[in-house]
Amino acid sequence: MLARAQGGELAAFRELIRAHQDIVYTLALRMLKVPEDAEELAQDVFVSAHRHLGKITCAAHLLFWLRRTVCHRAIDQLRRRPLHAALPLETVAEVPVADVSRDPLLERRLRDLVSRLPPMARAVVLLKYQEDLDPSEIARTLDIPLNTVKSHLQRSLASLRAGCDELRPISAGSQP
């Protein structure tokens, strides 16, 4: 499919978009929190991917390139946003996900807490728990040292756990 898209076949490129749109859009929305901004960023990333197709060597490289580009661009956008520019509550959107939740309240709380993490820490957590990347892959994707990834994960998990403890224990039996 990649080879056909590189050959200029738009239908093949559409297939590539369909195969990766969930990842790119969800990362964009969970980073930026505003659906319109996320849609625009996700589209920009695919338009840019179309321009760079000649440099993509394989499917894994394309996935790496998409994750890397969406994260870097989202972080850049967040840095350009004024610090005091609070988003109105109604604009902070949830990504529509398949309803296989065991505890919708807890999961909603977790997503809310993740959305409050600083941009780089949020990107690290999303790449780890949404994309299932290991720390070294996250370091390569975000261009940051491995130890920085580990410390972001450690601090973020502690902060998320503390935030969830305010709601209710995850597993009442395992609480000390």
Added chain:
Amino acid sequence: MTDEFEKALHRALRPGSPGGDFSDRVAARLESTGAPAAGDQLHSVRHHVFRSRWLPAALAACIIAAVGLVQLRQHALETARANEARAQLLQALSIASDNVNIVRAAVAREENPNS
């Protein structure tokens, strides 16, 4: 507890969907912006490589030419000033020489009033 917590995080952060027609919207944008077809990538890369090699060289050549022109103009100005100074000096020497001749003639007349 950690495993349960991380599993809950995995479940909470599973990817969602941008909604129908996302690929159509991207394709429409590609067509409307006239993005180069993927098949043109090689040409685009070649063009970029050409530009990336020649642009710095062209800039360097422009800078060298500009510096050369400035120095040439400065050299011409200095030469003109030197020529003018030489002409003034020659004129001054000529006037001084005339004056010396007049004085010498006057002294000669006083020494030999009969001549």
